[in-house]
Amino acid sequence: MQLAIFIIFAALAIAGALNLLLQRHPINSALSLVVVMMSLAVLYWSLGAEFLAAAQVIVYSGAIMVLFVFVIMLLNAGEEEKTTGSKAAYFAGVPGALAVFGLLTYVFLKENGFIGGVHLSTAGAGAISNITEISQLLFTKLLLPFEVTSILILVAILGAVVLARKEEQS
Amino acid sequence: MMTEVPLAAYLILAAMLFSIGIAAFLIKRNIISVFMSIELMLNAVNLTFVAFAHRWHAVSGQIFVFFVMVVAAAEAAVGLAIIIAIFRSRRTLNVDQINLMND
Numbered sequence: 001m002q003l004a005i006f007i008i009f010a011a012l013a014i015a016g017a018l019n020l021l022l023q024r025h026p027i028n029s030a031l032s033l034v035v036v037m038m039s040l041a042v043l044y045w046s047l048g049a050e051f052l053a054a055a056q057v058i059v060y061s062g063a064i065m066v067l068f069v070f071v072i073m074l075l076n077a078g079e080e081e082k083t084t085g086s087k088a089a090y091f092a093g094v095p096g097a098l099a100v101f102g103l104l105t106y107v108f109l110k111e112n113g114f115i116g117g118v119h120l121s122t123a124g125a126g127a128i129s130n131i132t133e134i135s136q137l138l139f140t141k142l143l144l145p146f147e148v149t150s151i152l153i154l155v156a157i158l159g160a161v162v163l164a165r166k167e168e169q170s
Numbered sequence: 171m172m173t174e175v176p177l178a179a180y181l182i183l184a185a186m187l188f189s190i191g192i193a194a195f196l197i198k199r200n201i202i203s204v205f206m207s208i209e210l211m212l213n214a215v216n217l218t219f220v221a222f223a224h225r226w227h228a229v230s231g232q233i234f235v236f237f238v239m240v241v242a243a244a245e246a247a248v249g250l251a252i253i254i255a256i257f258r259s260r261r262t263l264n265v266d267q268i269n270l271m272n273d
Contacts, residue, residue: 017186021198026206047224055236059240060242068205093192097190097192101189137230159248160250166258
């Protein structure tokens, strides 16, 4: 069960990420990023993080990606044109990304015995959801950071409004 | 029947998503696509946080992911507002043509 869920949604996430890389039109990239985020939400659930799975769907694929799609439509962004002067990115980008991937994979596989495996913790185990645990920690010990993030969001909203506003004609 | 998935599989998936994000960040020429690849990298890192939080039964990893999500939302709002402002003054979304500091 755990293995089947992992294989299906990992394949979906990688396919979506590759589609984001290969599509030339930004709206196609945005929609494939939604696929990646939804499959990551399922993977969070399979790791026993129900709250984060819900937050991923609501915040990432609900709010952030809708904002992206709004901006793409507002600016009427077309297909990206091929330009000169960006060849260095092709020659450095793909080998660099492969090197990072190879290094991380090597480390993870080397420490495989130490980091162990994952069971589907929620299904049928009768386990209490960890939302209680999260909220207890978040609203007692971490109350100050939680309130600071609300101020951060307020400042970000004000900044977005000021930046995106049309300049007054003078 | 419960089959076990090695935690390394989750971590390798996250590494794969992160590398695709790096490649997209470097190769994409549209500024909105570049910004979306940053979001992809943030998501990949969140997956490693959740996987390790599950492994060590520590809820603080999940709280960290919650804060990353909040900051990512704020960052997306400000970043997209900056993109709108750039488009209004330069009439382009191509990162090669946005070279204000070069002139």
